[in-house]
Amino acid sequence: xxxxxxxxxxxxxxxxxxxxxxxxxxxxxxxxxxxxxxxxxxxxxxxxxxxxxxxxxxxxxxxxxxxxxxxxxxxxxxxxxxxxxxxxxxxxxxxxxxxxxxxxxxxxxxxxxxxxxxxxxxxxxxxxxxxxxxxxxxxxxxxxxxxxxxxxxxxxxxxxxxxxxxxxxxxxxxxxxxxxxxxxxxxxxxxxxxxxxxxxxxxxxxxxxxxxxxxxxxxxxxxxxxxxxxxxxxxxxxxxxxxxxxxxxxxxxxxxxxxxxxxxxxxxxxxxxxxxxxxxxxxxxxxxxxx
Amino acid sequence: xxxxxxxxxxxxxxxxxxxxxxxxxxxxxxxxxxxxxxxxxxxxxxxxxxxxxxxxxxxxxxxxxxxxxxxxxxxxxxxxxxxxxxxxxxxxxxxxxxxxxxxxxxxxxxxxxxxxxxxxxxxxxxxxxxxxxxxxxxxxxxxxxxxxxxxxxxxxxxxxxxxxxxxxxxxxxxxxxxxxxxxxxxxxxxxxxxxxxxxxxxxxxxxxxxxxxxxxxxxxxxxxxxxxxxxxxxxxxxxxxxxxxxxxxxxxxxxxxxxxxxxxxxxxxxxxxxxxxxxxxxxxxxxxxxx
Numbered sequence: 270x271x272x273x274x275x276x277x278x279x280x281x282x283x284x285x286x287x288x289x290x291x292x293x294x295x296x297x298x299x300x301x302x303x304x305x306x307x308x309x310x311x312x313x314x315x316x317x318x319x320x321x322x323x324x325x326x327x328x329x330x331x332x333x334x335x336x337x338x339x340x341x342x343x344x345x346x347x348x349x350x351x352x353x354x355x356x357x358x359x360x361x362x363x364x365x366x367x368x369x370x371x372x373x374x375x376x377x378x379x380x381x382x383x384x385x386x387x388x389x390x391x392x393x394x395x396x397x398x399x400x401x402x403x404x405x406x407x408x409x410x411x412x413x414x415x416x417x418x419x420x421x422x423x424x425x426x427x428x429x430x431x432x433x434x435x436x437x438x439x440x441x442x443x444x445x446x447x448x449x450x451x452x453x454x455x456x457x458x459x460x461x462x463x464x465x466x467x468x469x470x471x472x473x474x475x476x477x478x479x480x481x482x483x484x485x486x487x488x489x490x491x492x493x494x495x496x497x498x499x500x501x502x503x504x505x506x507x508x509x510x511x512x513x514x515x516x517x518x519x520x521x522x523x524x525x526x527x528x529x530x531x532x533x534x535x536x537x538x539x540x541x542x543x544x545x546x547x548x549x550x551x552x553x554x555x556x557x558x559x560x
Numbered sequence: 561x562x563x564x565x566x567x568x569x570x571x572x573x574x575x576x577x578x579x580x581x582x583x584x585x586x587x588x589x590x591x592x593x594x595x596x597x598x599x600x601x602x603x604x605x606x607x608x609x610x611x612x613x614x615x616x617x618x619x620x621x622x623x624x625x626x627x628x629x630x631x632x633x634x635x636x637x638x639x640x641x642x643x644x645x646x647x648x649x650x651x652x653x654x655x656x657x658x659x660x661x662x663x664x665x666x667x668x669x670x671x672x673x674x675x676x677x678x679x680x681x682x683x684x685x686x687x688x689x690x691x692x693x694x695x696x697x698x699x700x701x702x703x704x705x706x707x708x709x710x711x712x713x714x715x716x717x718x719x720x721x722x723x724x725x726x727x728x729x730x731x732x733x734x735x736x737x738x739x740x741x742x743x744x745x746x747x748x749x750x751x752x753x754x755x756x757x758x759x760x761x762x763x764x765x766x767x768x769x770x771x772x773x774x775x776x777x778x779x780x781x782x783x784x785x786x787x788x789x790x791x792x793x794x795x796x797x798x799x800x801x802x803x804x805x806x807x808x809x810x811x812x813x814x815x816x817x818x819x820x821x822x823x824x825x826x827x828x829x830x831x832x833x834x835x836x837x838x839x840x841x842x843x844x845x846x847x848x849x850x851x
Contacts, residue, residue, distance in 0.1 A: 289708050290708075292707035295720060383705075388707075400692060407684075
């Protein structure tokens with residue numbers, strides 16, 4: 270089972286369905302720019318790993334989870350486009366390339382993000398192959414993006430006079446990890462409840478790792494502008510906890526995430542995935558400097 | 561059966577579900593600003609009128625169509641917010657009020673639009689009450705917004721060097737009228753095909769009426785800046801056909817729309833709705849000046 274290929278093929282199908290040789294060419298180019306080549310596809314991989322842990326083995330078994338995984342990645346990439354806009358982070362670099370509004374202009378960046386939100390729900394309903402699970406999957410995934418607890422709410426907290434760090438991180442990053450994990454279970458018709466805790470810890474870990482990287486790494490290694498949180502007076506775990514404190518909390522969250530994998534056939538696999546993610550997340554330079 | 565109340569209650573439910581006392585207050589305020597008080601709710605009314613024509617009589621009968629109608633209106637209002645942004649029309653006025661980015665800033669305007677796209681699909685899946693119809697309704701409504709033929713594609717054509725007027729209008733306005741009409745049928749489990757033509761004509765009529773109003777009316781009467789198409793070098797039917805030509809085409813499209821109502825129990829009602837819309841659309845000053 271090649272989950273990388275599942276994800277890339279599902280995203281490619283989504284773009285082809287959005288194009289059909291009839292869409293405005295620059296819009297499709299902007300969408301492709303945002304989607305390919307991807308980052309580590311952490312969220313869709315998590316979704317498929319949970320589906321595997323819940324018993325998916327064949328291509329057919331995986332199909333509803335693949336639809337959910339593609340929707341999650343489309344929404345994640347859409348949020349990055351809008352988050353990079355001049356009225357938010359004004360970031361000119363993303364994954365080592367010009368961000369979408371730099372490459373295609375602000376109007377097409379807004380529209381590409383909008384299109385990808387719509388494509389996410391379209392992909393889910395088209396590829397789900399399990400109509401009885403579509404309502405639950407839509408609710409899980411919409412909840413991770415919309416208010417009150419999703420990414421959009423997280424970004425909107427930045428416009429409020431007071432902002433609570435853990436609530437902010439849970440919305441801006443954690444919600445999508447929780448959705449990816451619980452959607453993997455719901456796609457298999459399994460109970461999603463036991464998977465919340467793992468998604469939650471992993472999302473928090475990912476956000477803290479991102480804060481650490483924003484603080485310590487250079488733009489070249491990061492593939493996007495460094496020091497953005499300080500530049501935008503954005504809450505950052507390193508501010509609150511110090512560098513050593515943030516690193517300790519990252520380690521604790523990774524352990525918690527691995528510990529909260531429910532008992533199931535694929536549990537060991539999934540714990541290994543969590544630790545593999547952790548090694549990828551922790552900036553090597555930092556580990557050396559703290560050693 | 562009070563379709564106005566159905567629509568307002570469904571939109572209110574959607575906002576309450578997005579808030580739950582836990583969302584960033586300014587985001588919810590921006591969403592309310594965009595949704596209430598509404599315009600004529602033309603698209604959701606069309607959806608419910610078709611559901612009625614397809615046999616809906618009780619509240620329960622109407623429920624899937626009400627969910628679809630609310631989704632359509634959320635998406636329409638989201639598109640207006642993004643269309644008013646400085647990188648598109650830079651419109652400072654909408655329905656006689658400051659547009660969302662003027663009242664709440666650009667960041668919250670982008671986020672409110674994003675949130676409302678998500679809320680549309682969430683509302684549809686939560687309120688649909690007919691799980692077997694959810695996939696078809698999601699496909700219809702997503703198709704009216706996303707590429708290649710939906711609103712977002714229509715707006716994106718504005719960034720292309722060449723733009724075909726009828727394709728542009730079909731995407732930017734027509735697609736949502738077609739979706740509203742066909743979703744009204746699909747929500748009742750009826751064949752959506754016979755309703756495409758009516759939605760299509762009505763959408764085109766609405767766009768031409770909008771072009772005429774943009775050309776001839778004053779800002780105060782319009783509730784939004786006048787002369788925007790000329791100011792933005794946007795394709796406009798008055799440019800292409802002349803004022804008299806545009807008015808003739810509007811009349812022809814309204815007749816076509818009424819003629820294309822399929823034979824059904826509610827056909828007379830629906831034809832009457834089409835003519836009532838036409839009377840509302842045609843600017844009285846213009847009718848006088850052409851008389």
